[in-house]
Amino acid sequence: MTEEIHEEYQVCYKHPDRKTLLRCNRCGKPICPECAVQTPTGYRCKDCIKSQQKVFDTAEKQDYIIGGLIAIVLGFLGAFIYQLIPFLPSYITALLISVLCGRLICTAVRAAVKKRRSSALTKVVTAAAGIGAVIGLWQNIIVNINILSWGATGFGFNSLLQVIIDIAYVVILCGTILAELNGMVFRR
Ligand SMILES: [Zn+2]
Numbered sequence: 001m002t003e004e005i006h007e008e009y010q011v012c013y014k015h016p017d018r019k020t021l022l023r024c025n026r027c028g029k030p031i032c033p034e035c036a037v038q039t040p041t042g043y044r045c046k047d048c049i050k051s052q053q054k055v056f057d058t059a060e061k062q063d064y065i066i067g068g069l070i071a072i073v074l075g076f077l078g079a080f081i082y083q084l085i086p087f088l089p090s091y092i093t094a095l096l097i098s099v100l101c102g103r104l105i106c107t108a109v110r111a112a113v114k115k116r117r118s119s120a121l122t123k124v125v126t127a128a129a130g131i132g133a134v135i136g137l138w139q140n141i142i143v144n145i146n147i148l149s150w151g152a153t154g155f156g157f158n159s160l161l162q163v164i165i166d167i168a169y170v171v172i173l174c175g176t177i178l179a180e181l182n183g184m185v186f187r188r
């Protein structure tokens, strides 16, 4: 009996003009292919996906402030340390320190917010770390851009390279944090 009902065509709960056999495997609402979201456990409607996402968003208000502050301070310190290391070519230190600093920020933030999480918190932490790093590198970037604009021969290429490496540092730092924190946020 139930089998027969499930075989019947019904209309999508959002698109009454579309007949469908698909159902959300959580709430049982009929859904058309466009409204269906594939999950590891089967098709679900967008409402169920949304309410599930909320369950995974556990961050509280103060977490955004704590996470943001930690990220901006460590982002700044990391950029500072990166510029201080003299014995390696700067592209190697940039790569090393940006990944290390990104991981350190993730570990510190997770511990500080007691592993609470949300996709918004990930964005706040990533942006704050990026801002911290840019503040840390600002003087360096300005100096190199100034050298570039003077057009001093011989220095130009190195300065341009350094500006690119500094920008890459910030991009890798943010990418590391995004990848690491996103790994813990529920993804469909
Ligand atoms: Zn549903």
Ligand SMILES: [Zn+2]
Residues within 6 Å of the ligand: 012, 013, 014, 015, 018, 031, 032, 033, 034, 035
């Ligand atoms: Zn639909």
